[in-house]
Amino acid sequence: MRRLKREDVCYENARPRVLIGTDNWQLIVSRKLLTGKRHEPAASLTRLGWVIHGLAPSRVIRDSDTVLYVDSKGRAERSTKLLDDELHSMVKEYFEIDSLGIVKKARENPDETRAIESFKSTVKNVDKRYKVGLPWRKEDISMPPSYDQARRRLLAIENKMDKSVEFKERYTAQMNNMFEKGYAEESQDNELESPKLWYLPHFAVINVNKPGKLRLVFDAAAKSNGVCLNDALLEGPDMLRDLAGILFRFRERAVAVTADIREMFLQVKIVEEDQPAQMFLWRGDDRTSPPKSYKMTSMIFGAKSSPFLAHSVRDHNAAKHAIEFPRAHEAITMNHYMDDWVDCFDTEQEAICVIKDVVHVHAQAGFTLTAFNSNRPNVLRELPLESRATAPKQLGTSADQHGRTLGLIWDAESDELSFNTVLVRVPQEVKTLERTPTKREALSAVMSIFDPLGLLSYYTIRAKIIIQRVWRLQTNWDEELPDELANEFRTWLSGVESLRSLRLSRLYAHTGGVTRKQLHVFCDASECAYATAIYWLVEYEDGSKRVILTAAKARVAPIKTQTIPRLELQACLIGARLATTIIREHRWQPHRVVYWTDSRTVLHWINNDRVRYPPYVAHRLNEISELTEPEQWKWVPTRDNVADDATRIVNDVKCKDDRWFIGPSFLYENEDSWPSLNVIDDCDIGRHDDIVLNVTNVEWSVPDAGRFSKHERLVRAMAYVLLFIDKCLRRANEMSMTHIRKAEEWLVKRAQSETFGEDIERLRRGQNLKMSSRIRKLDPFIDEDGVLRARGRTRAAGVSAPDTTPVILDGSHPYARLLCNREHRRAHHSHNERVVNDIRQRYWILRLRPAVRAVAYKCAFCRMRKTKPVRPITGDLPRARLEAFTRPFSNCGLDYFGPMTVTVGRRHEKRWGALFTCLTTRAVHIEIVSSLSTDSAIMALRRMGARRGWPQVMYSDNATNFRGADKELREAVTEWEPSLRDYALTQRIEWLYISPGAPHQGGAWERMIRSVKSALRVTLNEKAPRDEVLHTLLVEVEHTMNARPLTHVPVSADDPEALTPNHFLVGGSHGLPITGPCETATKKTWRVAQALADEYWRRWLKEYLPELIPRRGARDVNEAAIKPGDLVIVADHTLPRNVWPRGVVTQVHPGPDGGVRNVEVRTKGGVFRRPASRLAVLPME
Incomplete structure (x- = not known):
């Protein structure tokens, strides 16, 4: 680069400062290139200046971890996601604040109830310090491994500390501070085996408004193996007091006091068994040794349950001292917001006394109040110097993980409130109007203004309207605003700086000499927004008045257009809600509440309860009537309605003496001069609608046949269309058969034009039809009415023209289907050929039979008349039918048959048979019962159990589904069920019932009863035999059935005899043969008997069990299974x-x-x- 001219480069001893990524390629495109020798660096000139290319000098490479994970998303995409998450959090927080006072709190859910119960069961006070357990979502919690993730995050923090000595010193100081104060300590080896073990990553949060303060936060939302600590914890209910209510009460009295609880979360200890869930890694300056495991013994910042636990401990401690310190209890539970105490008093002495009580009560829980501030120096003199604040108090502040600080600022010296409008999340070039903001930046600017009471609603509503207009354009998040909206937003943004100089009095009014307090609620709406503004009117003994803005709310109108009266009604609703909140949260109570609106329509709605309104109006009127009285509502002209200021686009910033802050002028006058309105008549309420005309060209102006279910309804609808035309032309006033005939004609021509349009056009032009035409063989023609008909070859038959020239239709057209449906119903849902014959008298429909079949298939009456029940595939046999090597009658089925008449002396009595069948061996046992009482049923079961052994499982028909025709039998069995179940439980019998109306599920015993009845018809010759005869016959029938073969009967004398139930009961088909005295040993005899039994069961498995494999009556094709909703x-x-x-x-x-x-x-x-x-x-x- 020495070859460059001096003016081309001005670097001297320079070092690279910025690493430019390829996503900003336009900044690094080379305009000039300088190269040296091989292996030497090169230089290129870009828009940013000269860029050096080449190999960097070698450095010592430290050990690094290998991460087997590849993220396919680019850095820009990940950055956008972080910005989206940040913006989503900001919007959520903004609308929660914007809804204060006008939205009801959600009800407590079961998870919140469980969290409260967990707190009550674990909280305890040990040496003036509370311990609580973490509210686990599950009792038997077991956390997955999390060490590796915490170690990776620690390495990232250490890398950041190595790059910044200042950050390292501050971070290490905070960590050492936790160890010194006992908030954290080194873990024990046994704690590393806990199922709750969880390692928390930690990071630093620096408040942009307090750059010298660094806070350690533990990331309980960090996931490891798809799980994080927050997933395992219950969040608990929202214990925060209403922020708006705290600010309302803060403005009531003359002496104001604020304070903070020092390190509130860290003063609450966690019980020992839950501390392993708060592990973290740390090794200080040592980078060579492995990190050590530490645990947080105090509650951490970052867990979602921490706010609930901290507030619960604070309120629980205050409740314990409520009797001794009632004023302190009220101050702690009503006027604490998070760790801030915001309160006011009538006198300095009262303030000092309450401060001392609150400090004492907090000390019993280990809480220390600090940063005291007051507008009265005498109050501060009573406090230690180190406990006083050094800066103006920010009320309702919230510092999130991004360092954004929002809040009202209270200057104690002047006792005034101001607003924080720094907009720390908005780029400087946007705030200075040097660059057009994007949608994301514009929304971020609007959301950054913290105004919980809505005192700036008149100004912030304009930005909301702009944002809504941007939303309608559906622009991307990072796309710049259109020029028109950008100019409007710049105008609004330029006024934000002026808001910083706005100062409002904290105190509503001096309370000395007050005679009456009134609350005045103003409501208004426009096409853009609806709003409410509420004022205290304080009257004094000397006749003077003071009016001050208490709260206001403004919202943009819905994107879906609403009428102005409906928006006015919505404004009145939020006004009633906000006024109710103000009255509830204030210690002041108004002597009178007045609601003002300039909408006469809404006033008429509120004062008229005789009219039935649409649901939208009725629901809102019902809530308004619950919160207010009709006589409280007054009319005000639009020019005097101060809420109107928050429904328009206002460019200027109002001063504190503007009517928005001090109310309309008429409130300072006598009530006789206040606006009034006489009773409103219905005729006075006009409706102003915009008329919109939409003209659409359509080919046919007749009803659509596809939207009708019956031909008659379609024809009548078309007839009404024709009647309407005739009425307009003054040709007819009532419907006649002419309209019906013309309607059918129009519908036919429309159906023909939609299916045979090309053929009709060729016929009208006198041309021949195409060879591919579907109606060419019908010799079609168009009659004098324009209807397409078939000429055919039967004109010489001597019948009328409609019979020989039928109307041509396509069977797939909806009109043709409706015709088929009509004839199908006229034929009383008879055979399809009958319907085809009837239709052919006047119409020739292509593919007529498929159309008729389709209509019949969809006919609900025919489906009901012809449908058949579903035949599920034969199910698998129950386990009771397949258990080998079990005692006979271990698995039984029970059913009753009868009645049978017997002779007892000279009278006749009824008897019933109770049939028990072994589901495994198919043996039967029959008992006679003399009545249908519960006692008789239980005694029959006892006799069977005593002779055959008690069953383990008993199956029977459902009480309402016995096959017998005797009504009293079904009624009696219904009464047996509870008693039989109780008796069965005492004998350890599991009693199971088949489904109602499913006798096939009891086929195992139904078939046995059929065989018993067949045998009795043959052997029972008497009509009414004696008891002894009937009993003997039933025992013989029982033996006969138990001797029936279960397997194929052999044809060879050498084959073993067929297996019967008696083989399992008595050892042979007809019992064991009679033998002489036993000469062998008893033990050997027992072994022979056991061997015979085993042989019978082996034959049962080989010969009988395979016979059960085929599914009797199985379907060839599986039908669709029944599903919910069928x-x-x-x-x-x-x-x-x-x-x-x-x-x-x-x-x-x-x-x-x-x-x-x-x-x-x-x-x-x-x-x-x-x-x-x-x-x-x-x-x-």
Whole structure:
């Protein structure tokens, strides 16, 4: 570069300062190039100056970690995301503040209740210092590994410290301060095994308004393995007092006091078992040794539960001392905002006494009040010098992670409030009007003005209107504003600096000699915005008055255009809400509340409760009537309505003596001269609408056939169109058959023009149809009415013209489908050929049969009449049918059959049979019951259990679905269910019921009952046998059924006999043979018996079990499974099909194989559980 002329370069002993990325390529495009020898650096001239290219000198390379992760997003994209997150946080915070006083707080949710219960169960005071547990979302919490992420973040902090000695000293000092004060300590080895172990990254936050102060923050939102500490914690309810309420009360009395709690969060200790969740890494200046593990014993900055826990400890401690120090309790719970105390008093002595009490109460929790400030020097003299503030107090401040500080500024010496309008997040070149702001920068500027009471609403509303107009343009975040909006925004931004000089009195009014206090609420709206402004009117004994702005709110009108009266009503609503908040939060109570609006329409709405208004108006009027009384509302001319100032675009900054701050002039006069308005009549309320005419050219001005469900409705709609035309031309006043006939003619011609338009045009011009025409073979022609007809070859048949020249239509056109639907209904939903024949009398419709079939398929009545229930694929057998090597009757099915008549003496009595069947071996056991009482059912179960062994699982029909026709049997079983369940539990029996209306699910015992009934019809010759005869027959039937073969009967004498249930019960199909005295040892006999039993079960597995594999009656093709929301018909074979109930499926219950077996259906009679096989799905289209 020595070859360059001196004027081309002015660098001397210079070092590179900026690294330019390729995303700013236009800055580094080379305009001139200088090269040297090989391996020597080169230089290029760019718009930024000379740039050096080449290899950098070698440096000592430190050990580094290898990160196996590649981020495909560019740095610009990541930077944009950070800006978006920052802006989103700012907008959220802004609208939360903007909604103070006019939006109701959300109700407490279950998570917040659990957080409160967790606090109450863990809080304790140890040596004037509170300990609390972290509110975990789950009790058995187990955190994933997080060491690696914390180590990477520590290396990044250390790298930053190595680059800045000042930052390193301040960061290390803060860390050492935590160790010295006991906020943190080195962890123990046993704590590293805790399931709650979590390492927190830490970083520094520097407040731009306090550059000398650095705060350590622990990042509880940092994720490791997709989880962060905040995910595992409950946030708890919002314990902050209403900021607007604190500021309201701060302006009531003469002596003002503010203070801060020093390091409030760090004074709250965390219980020992939760401290492992607050681990962090640190190694000071040593970069060679591994980092050590430390734990925070105090509550950290950064956890989402910390604000809730800190405020709960503060209020809990105040409540413990409420009886001894009631005024201090009120000051702590009502006038503390975060760690700030903001309060006021009537006298200096009262202020000093309360300060001492508050300091004492806070000391019992380890809290120390500092930074005291007051507008009365005598109050400060009573406090230690080190406890006093050194700068003006910023009220309601909030310093977030980006260092933005927002707040009202209170100058104690002058006792005045001012506004912080520094706009720290807006680039300097934008604030100085040197560059056009982007959408992002404009929104950031608007959101940066902190005005919780809305005292600057008249000025900030203009910026909101500009932002809304930018939103409508849908520009990108980083795109500059259009010229027109940019100029308006510059004008607004230039006035922001003037707001800094605005000073308002903190004190509403001196309270000495006050006779009456009134609250006056002004409401107004325009096309751009709606607003409310509220004033205190204080009257004194000498007749003087003082009016001062208390609060105001202004909002832009919705993007969707609303009428002015509706916007005026919305303004009145927020005015009523804000006034209610002011009355609730003030210690002052007004003697009178007056609401002012210049909208006569809204006044009429509020004072008229006889009219039924639209929902939008009615909902808002209902809330206004709950908050106010109609006689409180007054009319004010627009020129005297101060709320109007916040609905217009105002360019100038108002001084403190403007009417916006001191109210309208008429409030200072006698009430007799205040504006008034007589009773409003309905005729006085005019409606001013803008008339918009939209002209559209359409080819046809007739109804669309695709929007009608019936042909008759379509024709009648078209007939009304023709009648309207006739009325306009004064040709007819009532509908006649002529209108109906012309309507059908118009609809036919429209359908033909849409489907055969080219053919019609060729016929009108006298040309032949194309060979590809679909209607060429019909010899079409156009009649005198312009309708396309088919001439055909049957003119000589001697019948009328309409029969031989039918109208031509396309079967796919909606009008043709409506015709088919009409004829389908006229034919009483009969066969399709009947409908085809009827249509052919007047119309020739192409593809007529497919059209008729499509209409019939979509006909709801036909679907209901012909639909069939769903046939789910046969389900898998339950485990009870497949358990081998189990005792017979371990898994049972139970059903009743009967009644049967028996003779007892000279009378006849009824008996019923209780059939128990083993679901595994298919054995049966029959008991006779003499009545349908619960006791008889339980005794039958006891007899069966005593003889066969107690079952483990018992299946039975649902109480309302017994196959027997006896009504009293079904009613009795319904009463048994509770008692049988209780008795079954005492015997350790699991009792299961099949679904209602699903007898096929009980096929295992239904088939057995059928066999029993068949055997009784053959063997029972008497009509009413004696009890003993019936009992004997049933026992023989039981033996016969247990001797039936389960497997194929052998044909060869050498093959083993077929397996029967008796093999498992008595050892053979008809029992064991009779043998003589036992000569072998008992142990050997037992082994033989056991071997026989095992042999029977092996045969059961090899011969019987394979027979159960095929699915009986399985479908060839799986039908679509029933799903929630399906419209179904519930098949009930006891009723005619036309009265089967319809319903909607609300829930499905799949079986073990995943197939839907049972569903819950909602009908007009309620919600019922039914099997899927009883439901027929109706089409929804």
